Amino acid sequence: xxxxxxxxxxxxxxxxxxxxxRCNYSSSVPPYLFWYVQYPNQGLxxxxxxxxxxxxxxxxxxxxxxxxxxxxxxxLTKPSxxxxxxxxxxxxxxxxxxxxxxxxxxRLTVKP
Amino acid sequence: EPEVTQTPSHQVTxxxxxxxxxxxxxxxxxxxxxxxxxxxxxxxxxxxxxxxxISEKSEIFxxxxxxxxxxxxxFTLKIRSTKLEDSAMYFCASMDYxxxxxxxxxxxxxxxx
Numbered sequence: 001x002x003x004x005x006x007x008x009x010x011x012x013x014x015x016x017x018x019x020x021x022r023c024n025y026s027s028s029v030p031p032y033l034f035w036y037v038q039y040p041n042q043g044l045x046x047x048x049x050x051x052x053x054x055x056x057x058x059x060x061x062x063x064x065x066x067x068x069x070x071x072x073x074x075x076l077t078k079p080s081x082x083x084x085x086x087x088x089x090x091x092x093x094x095x096x097x098x099x100x101x102x103x104x105x106x107r108l109t110v111k112p
Numbered sequence: 113e114p115e116v117t118q119t120p121s122h123q124v125t126x127x128x129x130x131x132x133x134x135x136x137x138x139x140x141x142x143x144x145x146x147x148x149x150x151x152x153x154x155x156x157x158x159x160x161x162x163x164x165x166i167s168e169k170s171e172i173f174x175x176x177x178x179x180x181x182x183x184x185x186x187f188t189l190k191i192r193s194t195k196l197e198d199s200a201m202y203f204c205a206s207m208d209y210x211x212x213x214x215x216x217x218x219x220x221x222x223x224x225x
Contacts, residue, residue, distance in 0.1 A: 032213075036216070042219075043203060043216050043217060043218035044203060044216040045216075046215065049212070051212045051213075090155060092155075094214070099145065099160055099168055099170070100147075100157065100205075100214055101157065102147075102154050102155040102157075103154065104153075104154045105154055105155075
């Protein structure tokens with residue numbers, strides 16, 4: 001079954017600094033990969049997804065992620081952090097119409 | 113833009129009571145899901161539903177749980193006899209025919225006392 005590992009349960013950056021949230025996956029078939037963001041007391045919002053097209057995927061709010069098959073990774077980046085980016089970020093993997101498996105989440109803190 | 117909606121947003125119940133959580137998926141979607149998130153933990157898959165039947169379920173989805181699509185729009189999760197450990201945020205999601213992206217509702221926060 002597919003699975004996801006997110007390295008680092010907490011990441012803290014300064015405003016304007018690079019954001020890098022790590023995600024590694026395991027899947028028996030070519031996966032679909034997703035990043036979701038969860039703001040406090042809210043639901044899950046799709047940031048971006050990889051579904052076997054371009055390996056560099058651009059999402060909302062200036063985030064992007066690169067699918068690297070050789071490294072089984074799908075790390076999320078943003079060149080310059082903003083205070084409003086503070087949230088919980090979840091990487092997820094799916095094998096099509098099956099269930100989606102989520103990572104444990106990474107809480108991003110942005111310091112002024 | 114179409115959205116998945118869920119009601120109620122919050123529910124408090126006594127242990128042993130039955131609860132029904134309701135979801136209205138995006139109208140042309142074909143695949144439906146329930147997930148839960150215990151406070152401070154990761155999102156966990158409960159069940160997927162397609163063509164009016166369960167297509168997959170996790171070990172969490174025991175006999176206390178059931179799902180139904182009673183009409184063309186609603187998708188419900190019933191917990192027959194709630195336990196304290198059922199306290200969590202429950203998310204509904206739906207996906208269209210291309211089987212790419214699941215869209216999540218805002219969740220129902222269930223508190224079992």
